[in-house]
Amino acid sequence: MTTETTLTTADLHLLAEAGGLAPSLHNSQPWRFRPTSDLHGLEVHADPGRAVRAADPEGRALHISLGAALFNLRVAAAHLGREAAVRLLPAGEDAQPCAVLDLSAPARTPQPFGADLYPAIAGRHSSRQPFTNRDVPEALVADLITAARDEGVTLTMLEEAEVRRVLALTSEAEARIAADVVREAETRRWLRLEPSCDGIPLEALGSHDRDARIPMRSFTGHPPHHTTPAARFEALPQLATLITLFDSQADWLRTGQAMERVWLLATVHGLRASVLHQAVEIPDTRWRLRDPAEGPAHVQLVLRLGYGPPGTASPRRHVEDILDLPER
Ligand SMILES: Cc1cc2nc3c(=O)[nH]c(=O)nc-3n(C[C@H](O)[C@H](O)[C@H](O)COP(=O)(O)O)c2cc1C
Known part of the structure; x- marks a missing residue:
């Protein structure tokens, strides 16, 4: 049943695009996003085929990357005017998500992170260039x-x-x-x-x-x-x-x-x-x-x-490749 809190395909695309812009070890992008069956939330899954096994045998960096994607989803949810209630799940089978976001409630505050972080999702890049000697205030x-x-x-x-x-x-x-x-x-x-x-x-x-x-x-x-x-x-x-x-x-x-x-x-x-x-x-x-x-x-x-040059955008997987849309 579709209700006004049901996530639309456009919402899901916006969320997945934001999640997919997160930083990850070697730009491995080891994530998949799947709407919950009631279409009120989103699951974050590890993509085991994209694990960087020699550098990261325990999956520590993989989960840091997934956490970064999860944070972007929370920011994107706020941008959509939704409250993100996050549940982290313990390590389990490959088919089990590592986190589930319930997005059914309207946002309680427009800026849950103090500032509007949404534009920074696309503006953030690793900058490996020389910085100036200016101190961070x-x-x-x-x-x-x-x-x-x-x-x-x-x-x-x-x-x-x-x-x-x-x-x-x-x-x-x-x-x-x-x-x-x-x-x-x-x-x-x-x-x-x-x-x-x-x-x-x-x-x-x-x-x-x-x-x-x-x-x-x-x-x-x-x-x-x-x-x-x-x-x-x-x-x-x-x-x-x-x-x-x-x-x-x-x-x-x-x-x-x-x-x-x-x-x-x-x-x-x-x-x-x-x-x-x-x-x-x-x-x-x-x-x-x-x-x-x-x-x-x-x-x-x-x-x-x-402080220094901003860094340049690195390639990302297409949204279609990281978002598992249900048959409608
Ligand atoms: C867990 C983790 C480890 C990383 N290690 C390095 C690193 O050692 N050196 C580096 O230059 N970038 C490192 N990165 C940054 C990634 O290379 C970068 O996020 C990725 O290439 C995507 O580029 P972007 O950050 O510009 O979007 C790391 C990122 C994560 C999440």
């Missing part, structure tokens, strides 16, 4: 911390000594990943370095700005002469960690929502961001990333924040 840092905390995740802006320690661990992890042929082959597949691109030296995929001490991954697939001169990177990157107390699938989904909420809010304020994930991908460097002062917490993500 303290008031904005405080807002980003609050945004993450509202999602149950701790955002910590790192002091200089911690930045240097985290960059050193990231470089170490980057070198270990580059020496792992299985990982490199997997990265190449996700970068779609098809035969025409073969022969690109592996260092084109990894760190090529050692002088700047930012082990930035290149996802452009361009040969090394297209890479950025080291000297133009900011002297001391501004890094933040996202931390959770536990390390369950729900924590990963929460981290993804927090990451995207912080990233969209940053985008609204003209702040750019990119992810430095290498050290989190190896168990012992991930363990060493912890600041002992934070207690027994789990580092889920390292974000680089700053």
Whole structure:
């Protein structure tokens, strides 16, 4: 039965398009969206065929990516004037969703996230370019911390000594990943370095700005002469960690929502961001990333924040490929 709260095909397209614009490890886009049987909500499913298994054997990054997509769905729901009641579901069979959004109620407040984040969904891109040396204002840092905390995740802006320690661990992890042929082959597949691109030296995929001490991954697939001169990177990157107390699938989904909420809010304020994930991908460097002062917490993500060029849009799957519409 169709009621006024039934999601229309246009609503579902708008929601899926927003979800599909989320950031994901290697742009793997490991999601599918399916309307609930009463057409009052949406299920978020993992797409196991798009798991990045060598880099992410536990599915941690996969669920962070799904969490980011879930947050975009919440923002898009607010844009449609709907309240999003979210249920995170425990790990189960492949056919089981990891989250369900009930969208049957009208929005209680027009801006549930403080600012209108909807335009930032399409405007947010990873910016791996050099940033300026301008500091992120303290008031904005405080807002980003609050945004993450509202999602149950701790955002910590790192002091200089911690930045240097985290960059050193990231470089170490980057070198270990580059020496792992299985990982490199997997990265190449996700970068779609098809035969025409073969022969690109592996260092084109990894760190090529050692002088700047930012082990930035290149996802452009361009040969090394297209890479950025080291000297133009900011002297001391501004890094933040996202931390959770536990390390369950729900924590990963929460981290993804927090990451995207912080990233969209940053985008609204003209702040750019990119992810430095290498050290989190190896168990012992991930363990060493912890600041002992934070207690027994789990580092889920390292974000680089700053002012600079916006980054460019990366390709996305078509809505038809990520939205399972019912037969009507
Ligand atoms: C869990 C996770 C890990 C990521 N790791 C990295 C990384 O190590 N280096 C990087 O440059 N980008 C990283 N990214 C960003 C993705 O590469 C990026 O989101 C994707 O290519 C889509 O591009 P966009 O963010 O511009 O939409 C990561 C994203 C996620 C969600």
